[in-house]
Amino acid sequence: MAVIDTPPETVHAASESATVIPRAQPTGLAGVLGSGDHKVLGRLFIITSLLFGLAVVALGQGFAVEGLAPKTLDVFSADTVFQFFTFFRVATVFLLALPLVIGVAFVVVPLQVGAPALAFPRAAAASFWGWLLGSGLLIASYAMNGGPGGGSTKGVNLWIAALALVVGAIVLAAVSLATTVFALRTPGLTLDRAPLFAWSVLVASIMWLVTLPVLFGLLVLMYVDHRHGGTSFGANAGLYSRLLWVFRNPQIYTVAIPVLGFAADVLATTARTRIAPRFAAQGAIGAFGIVGFGSFFVAATPDSGAYDAAIVMVIGLAAVLPVLAIGGLAGDLFRRGSFRLTAGALYAVSSVLILLLGVAAGALGSLPRLDTAGTVFDLGVTNGVVLASIIASLGAVHWWATKIGRQPANESIGRLAPLVLLLGSAAVVIPDLISGLAGDGAETRLDWTGGIQGLNVIVVVGAALVGLGLLAAMVSLLPILKAGTDVEADPWEGQTLEWLAPSPPPLANFVAPLPVVMSAEPLLDLREEK
Amino acid sequence: MLKTGSKFLFALAGFGFFAAVVYAAGTSHHTLGMDAIVGPLTFGYKGYVGEHSGYTILMSLSAAALFLGIFLSALRDADPEAEAQVLGLETVPDAVVPNSVNYWPVVAGFSVASIVVGLAIGSTMFVIGLVGLTVTTVEWAVRAWSDRATGDVEVNRAIRNRLMYPVEIPGLAILGVGGFVLAISRILLALPKLGSYLVFGLVPVAIMAVGALIVLKPKLSQSVIAGLLLAGGLAILAGGIVAATAGEQKPKEEHKTESGSQGDSGLRPLGAPSAAVVEVGHR
Numbered sequence: 001m002a003v004i005d006t007p008p009e010t011v012h013a014a015s016e017s018a019t020v021i022p023r024a025q026p027t028g029l030a031g032v033l034g035s036g037d038h039k040v041l042g043r044l045f046i047i048t049s050l051l052f053g054l055a056v057v058a059l060g061q062g063f064a065v066e067g068l069a070p071k072t073l074d075v076f077s078a079d080t081v082f083q084f085f086t087f088f089r090v091a092t093v094f095l096l097a098l099p100l101v102i103g104v105a106f107v108v109v110p111l112q113v114g115a116p117a118l119a120f121p122r123a124a125a126a127s128f129w130g131w132l133l134g135s136g137l138l139i140a141s142y143a144m145n146g147g148p149g150g151g152s153t154k155g156v157n158l159w160i161a162a163l164a165l166v167v168g169a170i171v172l173a174a175v176s177l178a179t180t181v182f183a184l185r186t187p188g189l190t191l192d193r194a195p196l197f198a199w200s201v202l203v204a205s206i207m208w209l210v211t212l213p214v215l216f217g218l219l220v221l222m223y224v225d226h227r228h229g230g231t232s233f234g235a236n237a238g239l240y241s242r243l244l245w246v247f248r249n250p251q252i253y254t255v256a257i258p259v260l261g262f263a264a265d266v267l268a269t270t271a272r273t274r275i276a277p278r279f280a281a282q283g284a285i286g287a288f289g290i291v292g293f294g295s296f297f298v299a300a301t302p303d304s305g306a307y308d309a310a311i312v313m314v315i316g317l318a319a320v321l322p323v324l325a326i327g328g329l330a331g332d333l334f335r336r337g338s339f340r341l342t343a344g345a346l347y348a349v350s351s352v353l354i355l356l357l358g359v360a361a362g363a364l365g366s367l368p369r370l371d372t373a374g375t376v377f378d379l380g381v382t383n384g385v386v387l388a389s390i391i392a393s394l395g396a397v398h399w400w401a402t403k404i405g406r407q408p409a410n411e412s413i414g415r416l417a418p419l420v421l422l423l424g425s426a427a428v429v430i431p432d433l434i435s436g437l438a439g440d441g442a443e444t445r446l447d448w449t450g451g452i453q454g455l456n457v458i459v460v461v462g463a464a465l466v467g468l469g470l471l472a473a474m475v476s477l478l479p480i481l482k483a484g485t486d487v488e489a490d491p492w493e494g495q496t497l498e499w500l501a502p503s504p505p506p507l508a509n510f511v512a513p514l515p516v517v518m519s520a521e522p523l524l525d526l527r528e529e530k
Numbered sequence: 531m532l533k534t535g536s537k538f539l540f541a542l543a544g545f546g547f548f549a550a551v552v553y554a555a556g557t558s559h560h561t562l563g564m565d566a567i568v569g570p571l572t573f574g575y576k577g578y579v580g581e582h583s584g585y586t587i588l589m590s591l592s593a594a595a596l597f598l599g600i601f602l603s604a605l606r607d608a609d610p611e612a613e614a615q616v617l618g619l620e621t622v623p624d625a626v627v628p629n630s631v632n633y634w635p636v637v638a639g640f641s642v643a644s645i646v647v648g649l650a651i652g653s654t655m656f657v658i659g660l661v662g663l664t665v666t667t668v669e670w671a672v673r674a675w676s677d678r679a680t681g682d683v684e685v686n687r688a689i690r691n692r693l694m695y696p697v698e699i700p701g702l703a704i705l706g707v708g709g710f711v712l713a714i715s716r717i718l719l720a721l722p723k724l725g726s727y728l729v730f731g732l733v734p735v736a737i738m739a740v741g742a743l744i745v746l747k748p749k750l751s752q753s754v755i756a757g758l759l760l761a762g763g764l765a766i767l768a769g770g771i772v773a774a775t776a777g778e779q780k781p782k783e784e785h786k787t788e789s790g791s792q793g794d795s796g797l798r799p800l801g802a803p804s805a806a807v808v809e810v811g812h813r
Contacts, residue, residue, distance in 0.1 A: 030752035033636050036628030121628040122635050129639025140771050158650035165646050184625050187610040191534040286538045290545045296584035309556035311549050508627045
């Protein structure tokens with residue numbers, strides 16, 4: 001008997017003497033706090049990140065408005081504007097985009113690979129609670145006058161430690177996701193047959209696993225340094241420039257890897273045909289992940305010259321190709337298949353277009369001759385990539401609404417939302433790119449707004465449209481919260497295993513054992529056989 | 531044969547190596563020649579390596595991805611058939627569905643958050659967090675073991691309770707009473723005089739009220755208990771942050787009167803012992 005086995009006498013004694021009363025599955029707050037069900041955890045990630053998202057978008061609108069007339073419109077006071085600016089950039093990635101993607105992946109990935117649960121479900125639960133509490137402490141640190149540029153030593157210390165907690169929680173979630181795709185696939189579902197969204201989540205998780213620990217290590221060093229006088233990383237304001245690599249290309253691309261998987265899965269399903277060649281789609285997603293490795297900039301500051309290295313240019317230019325490849329494969333689907341106009345397809349197309357804008361701008365910005373470092377050009381690239389990720393995640397919630405929630409989302413409002421988000425995102429990103437090329441930069445202005453004032457009017461309109469689009473998307477998702485009757489398991493004629501699960505899926509996801517999978521599109525095979 | 535997952539990792543390893551060489555050569559600020567190429571290839575043993583941190587990270591990426599790629603290649607991408615073969619079974623066992631409530635992930639989250647607050651603010655919160663994390667580790671390990679003890683969830687729970695109740699109940703009592711007394715003492719220190727009178731009066735009333743509630747309704751719903759624990763956890767974190775912001779109430783210095791004989795309290799300070807002190811014990 002192994003040391004971890006229970007001695008038979010213990011089992012016997014416990015069975016005999018203890019009054020064993022079966023307990024009902026707890027509901028309400030107890031069911032939420034104590035749950036290890038991947039669907040509950042995914043929903044928690046989605047709802048809380050969207051709530052943070054509303055605050056982040058409102059903050060972005062504040063910066064856009066101040067950019068109209070920085071000298072007269074004093075939305076943020078001179079003392080606090082830098083802290084609000086850094087909060088905006090940190091929260092956009094770590095409180096909105098990444099957790100939103102993780103939330104969707106938590107729900108969808110186990111269903112797609114035919115698993116009854118996430119790998120390490122309790123660790124996944126700990127990752128959510130750690131992230132939520134870390135995010136709360138991050139906000140509290142700013143309230144204490146902390147964060148980069150803050151005046152309170154304790155507040156700055158709390159900011160560093162809280163950000164480390166957030167990063168650690170995301171790494172834990174990535175471990176759970178990557179292990180699920182690797183180790184919990186149903187028999188026959190080899191990795192080359194795995195749905196493209198699950199594959200993209202695997203690639204993204206691996207990239208988070210190999211890059212975010214570098215950020216974690218950097219934060220540990222910063223904390224130790226700051227506790228002992230803060231000589232190595234500059235004063236409080238200097239902390240931000242050491243973290244810039246996380247929010248710049250290529251590292252920011254890791255946030256948007258699942259965009260490509262989502263688009264490929266949704267467009268193939270709406271076109272009622274198979275994506276071909278499949279290895280090209282998988283290769284493109286993998287390549288986009290690989291070029292997203294940017295943590296080697298850990299020691300680089302904007303003026304260090306590291307950003308002028310040849311490898312930056314190569315990566316910047318190479319990142320466009322995978323997005324173009326997925327765009328090409330999508331075009332081929334439209335040509336071969338019988339396309340349906342669904343909200344999911346509109347979300348997918350919008351997110352790929354904005355991502356293409358972001359990576360194309362990133363490629364342009366990597367040319368040293370254009371000298372865009374320190375200008376709002378970087379902000380434009382980051383905003384483009386992050387907005388693409390947010391649009392795709394909202395689209396994913398809409399597409400998999402019956403698996404994530406209880407009912408389908410509102411399709412007509414759902415079709416409007418991605419179009420508004422597409423217009424808004426373009427209006428936010430393009431003026432910043434133009435202003436950046438003209439040499440105008442957030443870092444060069446005292447109010448941290450940046451941008452040519454005339455063009456900033458378009459940014460204000462864009463920011464308002466993004467806010468409206470986000471609200472429209474959230475309104476379209478409201479029906480999924482209500483209980484429904486006889487909800488269709490497969491409303492879209494899906495191709496992959498998640499559509500075999502009832503809607504909403506029960507605790508173990510599938511009511512019957514799954515048959516051995518023989519292709520990448522098992523449900524399409526079944527329909528074709530009929 | 532190389533499969534999809536290992537191919538990705540080998541590609542990542544190749545990228546890391548190639549990028550490390552180019553990056554190290556490109557940032558070395560020396561004329562591009564053999565030394566700039568040989569340096570990165572020999573890990574700086576010969577020639578030049580430019581920016582060291584980035585080079586090290588890229589080379590580490592290459593090594594880690596190569597190791598994982600080889601590992602995954604040996605396990606054939608962890609395909610279920612390969613896993614079953616490794617385990618010596620016909621099919622892999624199903625993943626365990628977490629079908630019971632487990633609050634330890636939440637407690638772990640609060641404990642780490644408490645450590646974070648402690649790291650920034652003070653040692654008390656750090657110690658609370660560390661204790662919480664230690665308890666969580668033990669409880670989590672026991673829970674993980676007991677969940678797999680038998681196939682019956684209720685029997686597993688009984689096994690776990692039989693093992694842990696003799697430790698948990700006295701431990702909780704000590705922690706509860708000790709923590710409560712400590713917390714109240716901290717609150718009394720932080721409050722002004724009137725506030726401390728109020729707290730001193732209200733706390734026994736609150737204890738009485740909670741006792742009465744337990745007597746009247748001995749079985750609370752799990753959600754109420756979970757809510758109370760959640761509120762408690764949040765109160766600890768919020769209390770830590772507020773205490774750090776507001777700081778501890780410092781006792782006011784006594785104003786000396788002109789005669790120097792009386793303080794604010796109206797008590798006469800003890801004078802130095804006079805020569806007429808009667809000594810006892812020495813004969």
